[in-house]
Amino acid sequence: MSLNADLMFEKADIxxxxxxxxxxxxxxxxxxxxxxxxxxxFLDTNYEIHQQSIHPDVRPVVEQAVKAKTPPARSELPYRHYA
Structure with missing residues (x-):
């Protein structure tokens, strides 16, 4: 699994x-x-990692949360090396 920043939520985004x-x-x-x-x-405040399946009925709520999430701090432009 590769990580996509659009699918990562910090506490403020949840x-x-x-x-x-x-x-x-x-x-x-x-x-x-x-x-x-x-x-x-998800990681809780006790630093324990948990896995959970997403029920199909909940998927619209998850999709809306992804759309409403604060965009990650990254440039939309390709990386350029300035000498």
Whole structure:
């Protein structure tokens, strides 16, 4: 699995509705989704990693969360080396 920054959520990006719909604990710290939006991995405040399957009924909420997420801090332009 390769990591896609658009599918990685920090605490500030994880809405209460996403926590409720995915059934995540309230101490979730970060969240990573797979490309197919079928699995979620999350880290809680105790630094424990958990995996959870995403139920198809919850998928629209997850898709909306991905669209509403704060864009990652990265340039949209290709990398250029300036000498």
């Amino acid at each position: 809405s209460q509705s996403l926590i409720d719909r995915l059934g995540l604990p309230h101490n979730v710290w970060s969240l990573v989704l797979d490309e197919a939006l079928e699995n979620a991995w």
